[in-house]
């Protein structure tokens with residue numbers, strides 16, 4: 001492990017305007033006071049990835065002129081962070097050139113009448129390529145050595161477009177060739193998050209919110225001694241502060257806890273981030289770009305005497321798939337077939353339960369996958385199924401929690417006391433979380449009740 005190297009990742013809001021970019025740059029310079037080598041990973045300006053996806057999809061039937069204009073305006077405004085007029089003008093010209101290229105691609109989509117995941121990955125990559133261009137120029141204009149790095153030249157992935165998986169060995173080789181020498185010369189590499197390329201050079205992306213994953217990948221391949229995820233909240237909170245205003249900062253989490261929270265919907269960190277950090281045991285710090293809060297430190301370590309709930313996660317836009325049939329839950333073969341089909345259809349199955357009568361099996365999937373689930377079930381002759389939409393999964397997370405008696409009972413009572421019905425329950429096999437699926441309309445009341453029950457007094461602190 002390199003003793004004095006850190007990777008800082010800034011999310012969409014942190015680079016969302018010239019003002020915010022200025023704050024992000026201040027944090028980079030501050031980190032340089034403590035670390036010899038700082039590598040930076042950036043997201044696209046907030047909202048831009050959505051606009052690009054919209055542009056790509058709507059290009060099938062129209063020229064998305066207005067969308068392109070919105071994208072252009074966001075980047076022009078961000079350029080105000082470049083203090084040198086000449087460098088600023090040059091950057092604006094380059095933005096125009098890139099966007100002209102994008103427009104050509106969108107025209108291509110219109111004429112071909114098809115937009116594939118592969119072309120969408122190419123289209124969304126413009127977001128990170130533009131944000132990194134602006135921040136690199138802003139640092140250069142202030143007299144720092146900085147270089148924009150397109151992660152497509154470094155991060156090697158499979159060809160699973162829009163949700164690619166990384167080949168760490170191949171990526172490490174490239175990072176050693178292209179990034180390590182820059183760090184040694186005191187250059188700040190400004191790297192595009194979210195992006196990679198397949199072995200044959202086609203651009204891929206790592207899934208929505210994937211810049212966090214990029215940061216952990218670079219932490220791993222650069223042997224950094226810490227990875228900082230800089231975002232718009234103070235760190236991982238006891239629950240999403242947008243839902244429960246009394247939410248407070250959790251100073252420490254284990255990898256398992258953070259992974260469970262991320263997997264069950266805490267958007268503050270992308271689920272694959274932790275997996276990558278665990279390869280070399282690199283601590284992840286989640287911190288606020290806009291405050292001096294110490295943030296949340298995520299490591300392997302766990303206090304042995306902790307038996308508590310640390311945080312609540314909420315996963316929205318989910319659906320329950322219920323398959324009925326006599327003895328279905330007893331037949332390992334049928335269950336295997338069902339889940340094999342789901343895997344082949346790339347369905348993200350998040351929670352599974354089996355009815356006590358053995359006559360049904362239920363699982364939770366993202367609502368976005370429901371169309372494909374129906375297609376698979378009809379194709380495979382599982383006709384007796386039922387789909388419940390508008391589901392939210394609420395989870396309590398804490399390593400060691402499962403060894404304290406009565407936690408599950410308190411969790412379900414807190415919900416039942418509010419007369420909220422639960423549609424499915426499960427305890428994560430890792431025993432780090434207990435999960436309940438409820439109607440999305442009940443989510444706010446349920447989450448507040450669970451927070452009152454377990455987290456009104458700061459647990460584990």
Ligand code: ADP
Pocket residue numbers: 010011012013014043209230231232233235236237238239240241242265266267268269311312
């Ligand atoms: P970024 O653009 O920096 O990647 P995200 O929007 O992806 O930021 O993630 C930060 C957001 O995650 C917060 O603004 C907050 O609304 C949401 N969030 C959900 N659960 C939590 C939680 N437990 N703690 C903190 N933030 C959370």
Ligand code: ASP
Pocket residue numbers: 011012043044049050127193194207208209210211212
């Ligand atoms: N820009 C990408 C997204 O919006 C990646 C990220 O922000 O992490 O999903």
Ligand code: MG
Pocket residue numbers: 011209212267268269270
């Ligand atoms: Mg994010």
